[in-house]
Amino acid sequence: MKPQTMKAATAAKKLGVYLPATPPEFREREISRTELDELLAEPPAWLQALRAEGPHPRDVVARKLGVSNSGLARGGVTEALTTSEIKALLADPPAWLVSERATQAAVRAENARVKQRDAERARRSDDQAG
Incomplete structure (x- = not known):
């Protein structure tokens, strides 16, 4: 079964970050539900920095x-x-x-x-x- 995916814009909204400030490898592809859950559970450094410093949506x-x-x-x-x-x-x-x-x-x-x-x-x- 194919994993459920979402557009990067949707994932960014769920993560509470400004899409244009995300890294290209996040921004330029679809994100699976599993990947989103992993980002929420253990945010990488870029996500922690965006949430702390912005720019914010x-x-x-x-x-x-x-x-x-x-x-x-x-x-x-x-x-x-x-x-x-x-x-x-x-x-x-x-x-x-x-x-x-x-x-x-x-x-x-x-x-x-x-x-x-x-x-x-x-x-x-x-x-x-x-």
Whole structure:
């Protein structure tokens, strides 16, 4: 039976790394599920370095900055950033980052409120049913 494979872009996403920064031998072929599992279990030096120093893909940059992917775009961040660039932004945040972090915090608070409300409704519904 032929092993299940994925495109390098898919494997990079699962590994949380920026595809163009990966070595050519990773980037230029399909990756088997077994190879991906091995990379996750015992990351080679290049993978450890990418995860620690970057450049990082958009979703990782957004998470590290505490904003959404859309917030990155609104802030004009279109390129992958390194860990040191992310730390520099956090140390001296530009106005767009302060604004986007506040927006993200408000979204999280609203999501928590809705989740709590729905849980209370479900509990009351269970109480009435039982």
